[in-house]
Amino acid sequence: SQNQIEFLDVIQNNAGRMKRLIENIAQFVHEDEPFANYPMGEVDLREVAFSAVRSHTLSAGDQGIELELVCHDVDYRIVGCEVLLERLLDNLLSNAIKFSNLGGKVIIRLDQTDQQCSLAVEDQGIGIDPKDLARIFERFLQVHRGQKDHAGGLGIGLSICKEIADYHGARIEVVSDLGQGSTFTVTWNGRPAGTDRNAANEDPTASPLSDPAM
Secondary structure, eight states: OHHHHHHHHHHHHHHHHHHHHHHHHHHHHTOSSTTTTOOOEEEEHHHHHHHHHHHHHHHHHHTTOEEEEEOOSSOOEEEEOHHHHHHHHHHHHHHHHHTSOTTOEEEEEEEEOSSEEEEEEEEOSOOOOHHHHTTTTSTTOOOOOGGGGGGOOOSOHHHHHHHHHHHTTOEEEEEEETTTEEEEEEEEESOOTTSOHHHHHHOTTOOOTTOTTO
């Protein structure tokens, strides 16, 4: 019945939130070597983004929020840990949904050039106060979000995103306008993992995306 379907949706959404919470706490507890057991390999960011959209469709729909993936038919492969990148995007996307207004839109945007690859999550939500932006990636920071303060959380999700980005040699940045929304962008500088390595070898200044230690 429809009631049973809705009940199962609630269970699935709650299970997803609990899974994210457990993963974030586990990473925090093992802060000395949080990524010791996460091997690096070739990762297609487009597949990571597709998976994230599928996972969050129900929770977004419950709030009347539209999810949109914007990308092109190009190579979005990098060298990284797929599990960690999924966690990074999962945290960013769940935050975007949580702090969006009813009927809004959340966009996951992939961009690729010869020298960099970026993954961005854009929302049209309540935004972040300018005085909190400089500290937004600090652990246990819970900024005031007005009527959204009831949304809860431990204040470690964004700090974990920063740690994962750092581990991959990427940078994470945020641009936000209070009352207008926020955009979190993770950027890898260098050549994509799928490009011709000979070209990279010809340029001694090239910084391949496939080198996580850059």
